[in-house]
Amino acid sequence: MTKKLVIGITGGSCMIYAVALLKALEQMGVETHVVVSKMGAYNLKHECDFSLEEVKSLATYYYQNDDLAAAIASGSFKTDGMIIVPCSMNTLAAVANGISSNLIHRAADVTIKEGRKLVLVARETPLSAVHLENMLKLARLGVTIMPAAPGFYHLPETLADIVDIMVGRILDQLGIDSKLYERWH
Numbered sequence: 639m640t641k642k643l644v645i646g647i648t649g650g651s652c653m654i655y656a657v658a659l660l661k662a663l664e665q666m667g668v669e670t671h672v673v674v675s676k677m678g679a680y681n682l683k684h685e686c687d688f689s690l691e692e693v694k695s696l697a698t699y700y701y702q703n704d705d706l707a708a709a710i711a712s713g714s715f716k717t718d719g720m721i722i723v724p725c726s727m728n729t730l731a732a733v734a735n736g737i738s739s740n741l742i743h744r745a746a747d748v749t750i751k752e753g754r755k756l757v758l759v760a761r762e763t764p765l766s767a768v769h770l771e772n773m774l775k776l777a778r779l780g781v782t783i784m785p786a787a788p789g790f791y792h793l794p795e796t797l798a799d800i801v802d803i804m805v806g807r808i809l810d811q812l813g814i815d816s817k818l819y820e821r822w823h
Contacts, residue, residue: 642668642669642717644672645659645673646725646746647674647682649680649724650724653688655759655786656678660696661696666816670697704740706741706744712748718754721757726761729743730772731768733776733781755782760783760786
């Protein structure tokens, strides 16, 4: 059975992870339901020279962030989980406090209330006490917080190696074996 994932892309830095994740999921045949915030679209272009049209071409389904009537806004629409990559502190705070002012926030809220896997690839540094409190609140609800900070114990030789390690670890959180990086033995 094909996995079905919601992917939110918000305005934090590290868009390279979002692009690599979408490419990997497309290659694996995973059904993706993608939403990009306004600042997410801006940063995709700024950091990766990647257009919204290119994102749409990698998505199985694409939704506007203001479409609160979209399928992914309802708990009755079954998915295997959601990844927000990168996850801005604005989005993290909204999710931590149950604020559903856009589709990314609402889809994350639905993921939590339905007991599905939610992974937030948080991007900010340094972290304030407010950021940490919001992260702790979400972690206590079962949300996985993954700072956009790859490990280097695999001795990566290229930027692509570093990205693959992080994307592989994100996929691990949803039970998707990717072979993107060599596991520690």
